[in-house]
Amino acid sequence: MTRLLACLLILIASTLPIQAERLISGISNDTVQITSSFDGERMTFFGTIAPEVGATDRNLTGPYDVVIVVLGPAQDRVSRLKTNNFGIWLNTEEVQFKRFPSYFHVLSSKRLLDITDIATLNTNFILPEAHAMVPNEAGFMKTLNFGRELIRLMSDEGLFGVQESGVQFMADTFYSAQLILPSNAPPGPYIAQTYVFKDGQIVARRSDGFAVRKMGFERFLALSASQQPLLYGIACVILALFTGWLGGVLFRR
Amino acid sequence: MQVYLPIAELSVNLFFLVGIGGAVGFLSGLFGVGGGFLLTPLLIFSGVPTAVAVASVTGQVVAASTSGALSHYRRGGVDLHLALYLVLSGILGAFGGVAAFDLLRKAGQLDLVIAVGFLVLLGSVGVMMLQESVRSLLKRRKGVVVRERLPNQHNWIHGLPWRVRFKKSRLYISVLPVLIIGLFIGFVGSLLGIGGGFIMVPALVYLLRVPGNVVIGTSLAQVVAMMGATTILHAVQSQSVDILLAFCLMVGGVAGAQFGAAAGKHLRGEQLRGLLALLVLAVAIRFGLSLVLTPSDVYSMAVTSIAR
Numbered sequence: 001m002t003r004l005l006a007c008l009l010i011l012i013a014s015t016l017p018i019q020a021e022r023l024i025s026g027i028s029n030d031t032v033q034i035t036s037s038f039d040g041e042r043m044t045f046f047g048t049i050a051p052e053v054g055a056t057d058r059n060l061t062g063p064y065d066v067v068i069v070v071l072g073p074a075q076d077r078v079s080r081l082k083t084n085n086f087g088i089w090l091n092t093e094e095v096q097f098k099r100f101p102s103y104f105h106v107l108s109s110k111r112l113l114d115i116t117d118i119a120t121l122n123t124n125f126i127l128p129e130a131h132a133m134v135p136n137e138a139g140f141m142k143t144l145n146f147g148r149e150l151i152r153l154m155s156d157e158g159l160f161g162v163q164e165s166g167v168q169f170m171a172d173t174f175y176s177a178q179l180i181l182p183s184n185a186p187p188g189p190y191i192a193q194t195y196v197f198k199d200g201q202i203v204a205r206r207s208d209g210f211a212v213r214k215m216g217f218e219r220f221l222a223l224s225a226s227q228q229p230l231l232y233g234i235a236c237v238i239l240a241l242f243t244g245w246l247g248g249v250l251f252r253r
Numbered sequence: 254m255q256v257y258l259p260i261a262e263l264s265v266n267l268f269f270l271v272g273i274g275g276a277v278g279f280l281s282g283l284f285g286v287g288g289g290f291l292l293t294p295l296l297i298f299s300g301v302p303t304a305v306a307v308a309s310v311t312g313q314v315v316a317a318s319t320s321g322a323l324s325h326y327r328r329g330g331v332d333l334h335l336a337l338y339l340v341l342s343g344i345l346g347a348f349g350g351v352a353a354f355d356l357l358r359k360a361g362q363l364d365l366v367i368a369v370g371f372l373v374l375l376g377s378v379g380v381m382m383l384q385e386s387v388r389s390l391l392k393r394r395k396g397v398v399v400r401e402r403l404p405n406q407h408n409w410i411h412g413l414p415w416r417v418r419f420k421k422s423r424l425y426i427s428v429l430p431v432l433i434i435g436l437f438i439g440f441v442g443s444l445l446g447i448g449g450g451f452i453m454v455p456a457l458v459y460l461l462r463v464p465g466n467v468v469i470g471t472s473l474a475q476v477v478a479m480m481g482a483t484t485i486l487h488a489v490q491s492q493s494v495d496i497l498l499a500f501c502l503m504v505g506g507v508a509g510a511q512f513g514a515a516a517g518k519h520l521r522g523e524q525l526r527g528l529l530a531l532l533v534l535a536v537a538i539r540f541g542l543s544l545v546l547t548p549s550d551v552y553s554m555a556v557t558s559i560a561r
Contacts, residue, residue: 034257035257036256036257036497037254037255037256037257038255038257038264039255039257039264040264075556075557076556076557077554077555077556077557078361078554078555078556078557079552079553079554080361080552080553080554080555081551081552082548082551082552082553083551084547087545088544088545089544089545089546089547089548089551090362090365091361091362091364091365091553094361096557102556146552149552150552150554152552153550153552153553153554154554183255183257183263183264184262184263184264186262187262214259218257218259219259221259221260221496221497222259222260225259225260225488225492225494225496226492229488229489229492230485230488230489232488232494232496233484233485233486233487233488233489233494234485235496236312236484236485236488236494236496236499237312237315237481237484237485239312239316239496239499239500239503240312240313240315240316240319240481240484240499240503241315241316241319241477241481243316243319243500243503243504243507244315244316244317244318244319244320244323244477244503244507245319245320245323246507247316247319247320247507247508247510247511248319248320248321248323248324248507251320251508251511
């Protein structure tokens with residue numbers, strides 16, 4: 001009985017120092033629609049830092065820093081290295097990355113290393129490089145090298161990025177951030193993880209989801225290609241035959 | 254105006270697509286080839302994933318060859334009997350080609366094989382065509398009358414067994430070389446995303462001695478049927494046929510081909526063949542260089558599976 005009581009006490013005690021801050025956040029659109037004229041989309045992430053419900057201290061003392069990590073659906077990717085073999089350049093080495101983010105952008109209110117230490121950034125997967133350090137059968141150093149190159153290649157395509165002044169504080173506790181989702185952003189479920197830092201420590205965090213979806217005709221085409229490949233292929237051929245025939249009729253040579 | 258391609262999953266300028274379709278269509282109408290050997294590299298170069306480029310161009314080649322095949326058919330320039338043999342063996346070859354395409358893509362060597370394939374094929378065909386056209390241009394200049402090769406001249410190929418009579422081509426030859434040509438072109442065509450007209454025409458003329466009036470028509474009919482089947486195979490096997498991409502290319506290609514064909518009437522046969530040879534060689538050299546020169550980026554990436 002006493003032991004149970006002790007356990008209960010510890011449990012209560014551990015929850016006692018109520019986290020003083022909580023985060024209320026939102027996204028300008030919860031679905032990004034890919035239509036035939038889709039050419040990227042501007043998104044706004046915003047939120048406010050408020051005192052925790054039932055917190056004794058109602059005054060928030062800043063300054064706060066906000067980091068937003070926008071994560072796209074996971075894909076299996078491979079990073080390959082070309083080497084020169086007897087004068088010919090061939091892909092000879094490769095490292096597979098299972099469940100690698102297809103899209104990864106970090107927005108922060110100031111330089112990430114000024115906000116917190118590198119260990120915190122890495123354990124929370126805030127730095128892109130953290131994804132190159134996950135355990136892989138290729139070995140740590142090789143994975144790190146190939147992962148870094150993969151991240152560089154994806155950055156070139158606008159799929160990975162870090163914007164260290166991407167988050168603006170409109171007031172002491174109110175922030176907003178803008179992100180332009182590129183047209184090659186893969187469709188699927190996205191997560192925006194927002195971290196609030198104070199003195200290098202995470203004091204509040206929240207996840208918001210949004211979806212990038214093909215809509216209308218684009219959706220119909222993509223679905224037919226993957227679910228009715230035979231019919232889709234036949235439709236392609238019929239379209240080609242018809243276009244060719246029509247061209248011949250129109251221009252009658 | 255940007256258009257989003259649902260399978261390639263990127264947005265491309267519509268006028269760019271119709272434009273390169275039209276430019277390649279013009280050349281294909283001018284020279285009487287499908288144009289796949291130009292279009293596939295152009296698309297890969299402009300950022301379309303290799304697999305999607307090859308598979309979608311296959312669809313465009315069908316459209317580009319259809320109007321030509323139809324007009325030849327109306328003039329009686331298609332040997333359907335011969336085309337049937339070529340198509341059946343071609344489809345068999347295409348099964349192999351599509352399977353090899355898929356395996357190579359997974360192994361990360363697709364780009365290499367495509368580059369080597371283009372280099373070897375285009376390089377050898379280009380050199381042969383250039384030699385032939387330069388020789389006949391020189392002869393013409395000297396005033397020598399160029400004698401057409403007679404269809405009844407025989408070579409070793411005509412001594413093979415299983416002979417079949419092809420009435421329209423006025424041939425009585427073994428089916429073996431016909432089937433082998435079909436198989437080879439089916440395999441190479443589906444692997445490289447080309448119709449193979451530039452291999453088929455010389456093969457029919459020089460190996461089988463098919464008379465000139467049915468060569469182009471038969472080759473075009475074979476390309477339509479075989480590439481149609483290959484498009485379906487690609488759609489089923491790798492799901493990388495982008496119908497919107499193919500359609501944009503078709504529209505440009507079909508229109509451009511008509512203007513090309515009209516322009517071609519102002520040039521002589523040897524001149525046309527010489528120009529085509531130079532074009533083919535240029536593409537071959539471009540691929541050759543990509544193998545030998547230090548690449549601008551030694552690293553590359555690919556998506557191996559999409560978790561949805």
